[in-house]
Amino acid sequence: MIAKAIAEMSNEQKAQIFPPITRKNFVVRANWLGRNQIITFTNNKGQVVTYNHDEALKIMSPKLSIMPCWIKRGYWSQSTNYPSILRGTSAITAVDLYTAEEIAAETALVESLGAYCTDDSPV
Numbered sequence: 001m002i003a004k005a006i007a008e009m010s011n012e013q014k015a016q017i018f019p020p021i022t023r024k025n026f027v028v029r030a031n032w033l034g035r036n037q038i039i040t041f042t043n044n045k046g047q048v049v050t051y052n053h054d055e056a057l058k059i060m061s062p063k064l065s066i067m068p069c070w071i072k073r074g075y076w077s078q079s080t081n082y083p084s085i086l087r088g089t090s091a092i093t094a095v096d097l098y099t100a101e102e103i104a105a106e107t108a109l110v111e112s113l114g115a116y117c118t119d120d121s122p123v
Contacts, residue, residue, distance in 0.1 A: 030074030048096040055091035
């Protein structure tokens with residue numbers, strides 16, 4: 001009954017009930033299908049990756065359907081990065097190529113260089 005109610009909702013209604021979540025790993029779950037869940041995680045390189053769970057699961061389904069962990073638990077995760085099969089697909093909505101540490105270092109460098117500028121020219 002719950003699955004039927006979720007299936008009849010618009011994506012806007014689903015977004016209100018299932019807001020975007022942040023995790024420490026890439027994950028797909030059979031029981032999350034249909035939620036249109038947006039998930040963000042940080043890979044082992046420190047890059048922030050955002051993906052649409054339903055799109056990722058649809059693309060990965062052929063491979064997942066034969067994996068023992070999927071058959072047994074209906075769950076698959078990976079902590080190092082997102083699956084290569086999803087690269088360049090609509091499932092991955094954003095990949096921030098710079099880590100938070102890299103952005104902070106670049107900002108500090110620009111600010112330190114600003115001390116050496118004496119005119120109004122752009123740095």
